[in-house]
Amino acid sequence: MEQYLWGIAIPITLIYIAQAIVTFMGLDSHDGVSADFNGDLDHSDSSSIQLFTIKNAIAFLLGLSWGTLIGIKEIGLGNFLSVLLGIGLGLLIVFLQILIFYFFIKLERKQIPTLQDAIGKTGTVYLFIPGSKKGKGKVSISLRGTNKTLDAMTADEISIPTGSQIRVTEIINDSVLIVEKIDY
Numbered sequence: 001m002e003q004y005l006w007g008i009a010i011p012i013t014l015i016y017i018a019q020a021i022v023t024f025m026g027l028d029s030h031d032g033v034s035a036d037f038n039g040d041l042d043h044s045d046s047s048s049i050q051l052f053t054i055k056n057a058i059a060f061l062l063g064l065s066w067g068t069l070i071g072i073k074e075i076g077l078g079n080f081l082s083v084l085l086g087i088g089l090g091l092l093i094v095f096l097q098i099l100i101f102y103f104f105i106k107l108e109r110k111q112i113p114t115l116q117d118a119i120g121k122t123g124t125v126y127l128f129i130p131g132s133k134k135g136k137g138k139v140s141i142s143l144r145g146t147n148k149t150l151d152a153m154t155a156d157e158i159s160i161p162t163g164s165q166i167r168v169t170e171i172i173n174d175s176v177l178i179v180e181k182i183d184y
Contacts, residue, residue: 001079002072009065016062019055056094063090113143118150118168118177129153129160129179139166139179152177 050056067089071082121141126149129137137160139152153176154160155169166179 002069005065005069005072008061009069012058012061012065016058019058023055051098056097059093059097060090063088063093113146113148115150115171115174115177117143118148119170120168122165122167122182123179125152125160125162125164125166125179128162129166131157131159133178136176139168139177141168141177150177151175152179154179154181156180 064083064086066086068082068086070089071077071085072079075082075085077085118141121143123139123141125137126140127138129135129139129152131154133153133155136151136153138149140147140149142148152166152168153172154166155178158181160166160179160181165182167182168177168179170178172178
């Protein structure tokens with residue numbers, strides 16, 4: 001039985017280490033990759049945590065193999081109790097891994113600005129904004145430390161020229177800022 005456990009433990013450990021390096025270097029993300037695919041996949045949140053993944057299977061096998069080996073070689077437990085120890089250690093590693101990624105996702109979500117964050121903020125007109133909601137222009141505004149260029153309209157009768165200071169008053173259609181010119 002020990003030969004099988006060593007045969008699992010060593011390759012899985014190497015795979016787990018390589019996987020961790022790739023993950024923390026950001027090489028496992030797929031941003032910017034474009035594939036020619038037309039399909040209707042109903043998946044609303046791409047950053048959700050999933051229980052049954054390859055990463056979790058590798059983490060479980062890592063804990064199972066090393067936990068069982070520790071039970072047999074170091075503690076002196078029988079095969080059955082060592083396997084139970086290995087299963088427990090495997091589940092613990094998976095739980096800790098899921099917990100870590102949960103906190104990473106939660107931290108990432110806090111840092112992503114939304115348009116609702118723009119209400120009340122000031123900025124600069126980047127492209128001329130026609131008056132009376134007759135067309136869109138663009139404004140440059142800082143949200144949570146990042147500069148954004150966003151579509152904007154004004155309800156005022158007078159157009160707002162490029163370079164003018166503005167304040168965001170509301171958002172329409174979840175994508176267009178309604179702004180007013182501010183004079184200092």
